[in-house]
Amino acid sequence: MISLGIEGTAHSIGIGIIQDVKGKCNVLSNNIKTYSPEKGGIHPREAANHHANYIADLISESVKKTQIDFSDIDIVSFSQGPGLGPCLRTVATAARALALALDKPIMGVNHCVAHLEIGKGTIDGCKDPVLLYVSGANTQVIAFAEGKYRVFGETLDVGIGNCLDKFGRSKGMEFPCGPKIEKLAKKGKKYLKLPYSIKGMDIAFSGLLTAAEQYVQKGEKLEDACFSIQETTFAALTEVTERAVAHTEKNEVLLGGGVASNKRLRDMVKTMTQERDASFFVPSQDLCIDNGAMIAWLGFLMYNSGIRMSIEESVIDQRFRTDMVDVNWRE
Amino acid sequence: MNKKIIYRGAEAEICLSKYLEEKAVQKRRIQKSYRIKEIDSFLISFRTKEEAKLISDARLYGVSVPIIYDVDLNEGVITMQYLEGKRIKDILNDLDEKERKRICKMMGKSIAKLHNNDIIHGDITTSNMILLDDKIHFIDFGLGSKNGEIETKGVDLHVLMEAFESTHSQHPDCFDYVLEGYKKEFSGNAGTVIKKIEDIVKRGRYR
Ligand SMILES: Nc1ncnc2c1ncn2[C@@H]1O[C@H](COP(=O)(O)OP(=O)(O)OP(=O)(O)O)[C@@H](O)[C@H]1O
Ligand SMILES: Nc1ncnc2c1ncn2[C@@H]1O[C@H](COP(=O)(O)OP(=O)(O)OP(=O)(O)O)[C@@H](O)[C@H]1O
Ligand SMILES: [Mg+2]
Ligand SMILES: [Mg+2]
Numbered sequence: 001m002i003s004l005g006i007e008g009t010a011h012s013i014g015i016g017i018i019q020d021v022k023g024k025c026n027v028l029s030n031n032i033k034t035y036s037p038e039k040g041g042i043h044p045r046e047a048a049n050h051h052a053n054y055i056a057d058l059i060s061e062s063v064k065k066t067q068i069d070f071s072d073i074d075i076v077s078f079s080q081g082p083g084l085g086p087c088l089r090t091v092a093t094a095a096r097a098l099a100l101a102l103d104k105p106i107m108g109v110n111h112c113v114a115h116l117e118i119g120k121g122t123i124d125g126c127k128d129p130v131l132l133y134v135s136g137a138n139t140q141v142i143a144f145a146e147g148k149y150r151v152f153g154e155t156l157d158v159g160i161g162n163c164l165d166k167f168g169r170s171k172g173m174e175f176p177c178g179p180k181i182e183k184l185a186k187k188g189k190k191y192l193k194l195p196y197s198i199k200g201m202d203i204a205f206s207g208l209l210t211a212a213e214q215y216v217q218k219g220e221k222l223e224d225a226c227f228s229i230q231e232t233t234f235a236a237l238t239e240v241t242e243r244a245v246a247h248t249e250k251n252e253v254l255l256g257g258g259v260a261s262n263k264r265l266r267d268m269v270k271t272m273t274q275e276r277d278a279s280f281f282v283p284s285q286d287l288c289i290d291n292g293a294m295i296a297w298l299g300f301l302m303y304n305s306g307i308r309m310s311i312e313e314s315v316i317d318q319r320f321r322t323d324m325v326d327v328n329w330r331e
Numbered sequence: 332m333n334k335k336i337i338y339r340g341a342e343a344e345i346c347l348s349k350y351l352e353e354k355a356v357q358k359r360r361i362q363k364s365y366r367i368k369e370i371d372s373f374l375i376s377f378r379t380k381e382e383a384k385l386i387s388d389a390r391l392y393g394v395s396v397p398i399i400y401d402v403d404l405n406e407g408v409i410t411m412q413y414l415e416g417k418r419i420k421d422i423l424n425d426l427d428e429k430e431r432k433r434i435c436k437m438m439g440k441s442i443a444k445l446h447n448n449d450i451i452h453g454d455i456t457t458s459n460m461i462l463l464d465d466k467i468h469f470i471d472f473g474l475g476s477k478n479g480e481i482e483t484k485g486v487d488l489h490v491l492m493e494a495f496e497s498t499h500s501q502h503p504d505c506f507d508y509v510l511e512g513y514k515k516e517f518s519g520n521a522g523t524v525i526k527k528i529e530d531i532v533k534r535g536r537y538r
Pocket of ligand 3: 458459
């Protein structure tokens with residue numbers, strides 16, 4: 001089957017086209033366009049306008065690139081939530097129009113579950129992982145337990161990406177600040193003690209953010225602050241992931257989200273898995289960030305397991321919980 | 332002294348041991364090479380110290396906990412009473428409804444006793460409770476703190492709520508029973524704490 005997926009929960013609008021090959025996901029094309037506000041954070045309505053401007057062209061481009069005809073598409077999938085209302089509505093409207101025009105079934109999917117399934121679908125050996133999902137707004141530890149995907153831990157305040165971006169912006173860096181902080185951190189040597197806040201398997205970052213800003217104001221080097229922020233936040237992320245692995249008794253860890261590009265974070269999580277004799281997986285960069293291919297793949301899995309969705313049922317859900325998804329495509 | 336590891340958790344190893352004539356366990360926090368030395372040593376000694384202190388405090392306020400025999404901050408080892416009972420995590424799902432309700436209310440009362448004295452456990456899950464002599468004993472205070480804020484108490488209960496959702500999802504009433512017990516025992520306004528839990532649920536999880 002060929003599935004076309006539309007992602008648009010936040011900054012990025014993505015169109016992915018995939019085909020299933022013996023239970024694995026073959027990505028035929030995966031195009032992403034990202035809205036980056038000139039300054040300040042994301043404005044939901046502006047992001048939605050951005051998506052609306054590009055969506056039609058991006059779809060035709062993707063189909064052309066893939067060298068298929070529109071009639072070859074068997075199913076239209078889209079990100080139903082969680083996400084920003086205006087963005088989700090834009091995407092859902094486009095998906096409905098396309099499904100009706102092609103007279104093909106529609107499938108709304110959960111964005112967070114898609115991040116996990118794309119790892120399983122594209123990486124050999126990745127079968128039942130604990131996912132550490134670290135993006136701008138999201139920071140969650142997700143795993144399959146008692147018949148559902150469940151959130152074992154998450155941020156109690158801001159997402160790790162937003163935390164890095166906030167710190168970076170306060171020091172005059174350009175968005176996205178994560179990569180710049182990573183670069184500076186390499187030069188940092190002195191560890192500045194920062195609050196390390198874990199509650200159960202949840203994490204909080206805001207206290208650390210304030211403390212780091214104060215260090216720099218008091219004259220500490222920016223590179224030392226960047227180094228210390230990374231070491232502290234990533235150690236906490238690795239720790240909650242390890243706790244979820246221990247508690248669920250699983251032996252695989254999967255990374256996902258934009259912050260997964262960070263080499264130091266990868267190294268830490270990898271070291272942790274090695275010490276526990278667990279496997280470590282990261283999808284390719286374009287499948288780590290928000291993308292259409294993962295939406296297309298999850299839409300296929302759901303359809304293939306017998307799930308059907310009417311146009312009426314395709315309403316968006318800004319607060320679509322991970323554990324609301326009925327997972328009947330796994331045994 | 333021969334040591335037998337009975338449990339290897341995320342951060343610590345638990346081995347059976349003896350203290351004088353008593354059966355004891357040693358909880359040893361393990362060094363993690365993924366984090367820098369500064370953070371590693373700090374966390375190990377800080378949590379060992381905090382855990383021992385909070386367990387002793389909890390006992391003073393009438394909450395069942397193991398007796399602390401010895402603490403070694405450098406090695407990150409606590410030697411404590413061996414609670415030869417059953418972990419709540421392992422038995423809760425198989426109890427009949429009435430008994431499950433009774434246990435959950437008991438849990439809520441004990442948590443309220445901790446909170447009445449500003450003791451925040453930090454990791455209230457059913458794997459950190461052991462049923463012995465019909466009393467729920469609390470262990471694993473390493474993520475805990477002394478804090479009087481309503482917010483912190485809400486976060487503390489929220490951890491338990493999440494634990495129920497992921498390990499006892501077939502019994503969705505458990506957390507309500509806990510709150511019932513909590514309300515009975517809590518000396519402040521339990522309603523404001525419960526309201527906090529709702530706020531936290533709204534804030535997190537869904538982005
Ligand atoms: N090398 C890096 N190190 C740290 N952070 C990084 C790096 N590269 C990107 N990031 C961060 O990743 C985030 C963007 O990730 P992504 O595109 O997955 O998320 P998003 O669309 O902003 O968020 P969400 O999916 O949560 O709505 C930004 O916060 C950015 O700073
Ligand atoms: N005093 C005790 N008596 C009996 N068993 C104990 C005692 N302390 C710990 N255990 C057993 O060891 C397990 C792990 O102990 P504990 O929770 O303190 O370690 P941990 O590494 O902090 O665990 P976690 O991974 O939950 O953080 C407990 O679930 C319990 O089964
Ligand atoms: Mg424990
Ligand atoms: Mg613990």
